[in-house]
Amino acid sequence: MELQFTKYQGLGNDFILLDNRASDRPMITPEQAAQLCDRHFGIGADGVIFALPGQEGTDYTMRIFNSDGSEPQMCGNGIRCFAQFVAHLDGSGKAEYQISTLAGVMVPKLGSQGQVTVDMGIPRLGGAEIPTTLGSGSAPVVDRALEVGGNAWLVTCVSMGNPHCVTFVEDVEKVALEQIGPQFEHHPAFPERINAEFVQAIASNRVKMRVWERGAGITLACGTGACATVVAGVLSKKCDRHTTVELPGGDLDIEWATNDRLYMTGPAQAVFTGQVVI
Numbered sequence: 225m226e227l228q229f230t231k232y233q234g235l236g237n238d239f240i241l242l243d244n245r246a247s248d249r250p251m252i253t254p255e256q257a258a259q260l261c262d263r264h265f266g267i268g269a270d271g272v273i274f275a276l277p278g279q280e281g282t283d284y285t286m287r288i289f290n291s292d293g294s295e296p297q298m299c300g301n302g303i304r305c306f307a308q309f310v311a312h313l314d315g316s317g318k319a320e321y322q323i324s325t326l327a328g329v330m331v332p333k334l335g336s337q338g339q340v341t342v343d344m345g346i347p348r349l350g351g352a353e354i355p356t357t358l359g360s361g362s363a364p365v366v367d368r369a370l371e372v373g374g375n376a377w378l379v380t381c382v383s384m385g386n387p388h389c390v391t392f393v394e395d396v397e398k399v400a401l402e403q404i405g406p407q408f409e410h411h412p413a414f415p416e417r418i419n420a421e422f423v424q425a426i427a428s429n430r431v432k433m434r435v436w437e438r439g440a441g442i443t444l445a446c447g448t449g450a451c452a453t454v455v456a457g458v459l460s461k462k463c464d465r466h467t468t469v470e471l472p473g474g475d476l477d478i479e480w481a482t483n484d485r486l487y488m489t490g491p492a493q494a495v496f497t498g499q500v501v502i
């Protein structure tokens with residue numbers, strides 16, 4: 225089968241976008257997606273994103289497979305890329321889309337100079353919702369001790385539809401992400417695995433973050449992770465509700481507004497189009 229694709233990136237978090245409007249099911253399998261994401265034997269990407277028909281009045285449905293073929297509920301950098309992709313496909317000139325995802329309906333707005341602002345919804349904080357065994361029911365998991373790799377870490381857990389474990393550290397550059405990341409991801413405290421964010425407070429409205437993503441490993445940025453970081457920073461009194469998150473791939477503007485919703489603003493860019501035979 226020959227596939228037509230467009231490669232996009234949002235702060236270096238890169239994705240293969242597929243026009244899947246003709247069907248309600250992803251047009252390739254998780255195994256084929258993992259093959260396409262391979263940086264030596266495939267196109268190379270952190271994930272494959274499918275643009276499917278909308279549901280219950282939404283414009284489109286977004287599904288995504290991580291580079292290991294697992295399916296997460298949401299992707300923040302991915303949905304900014306998705307909004308530009310569908311705007312290009314449908315040529316409608318719409319500036320705002322309602323997008324169904326496995327984490328609920330998200331609303332990206334196309335701005336000027338390639339910027340996209342997304343209403344990312346309300347964070348979920350209960351231990352059972354994340355899920356993590358570090359807390360039960362709806363009680364938030366804030367600054368809880370967790371032993372990983374022989375060290376005790378103070379972690380805060382947040383669900384943005386997908387699960388995140390945020391740890392504030394003195395110096396983010398000193399975190400041995402390649403070693404400690406997989407140990408967080410597969411820790412028994414996280415039955416659905418976890419995205420692990422390590423964060424350094426720079427100022428009350430600026431933090432620096434590095435991420436180990438569930439199903440993808442080290443990436444240059446994570447949009448849901450940046451939202452989870454600001455929520456965790458507010459809950460543990462490390463940053464303001466409106467904070468810039470500095471990532472290896474660039475900056476994201478995150479606001480946890482008074483209506484409890486998170487708004488993320490950042491860039492997205494088409495890189496190239498191509499055909500691939502699978």
Ligand SMILES: N[C@@H](CCC[C@H](N)C(=O)O)C(=O)O
Pocket residue numbers: 237290295296297298299300301302386387419437438439440443445446447448449
């Ligand atoms: N890079 C994404 C998150 C992608 C999903 C994540 N790896 C998971 O499994 O939950 C983002 O920008 O949010």
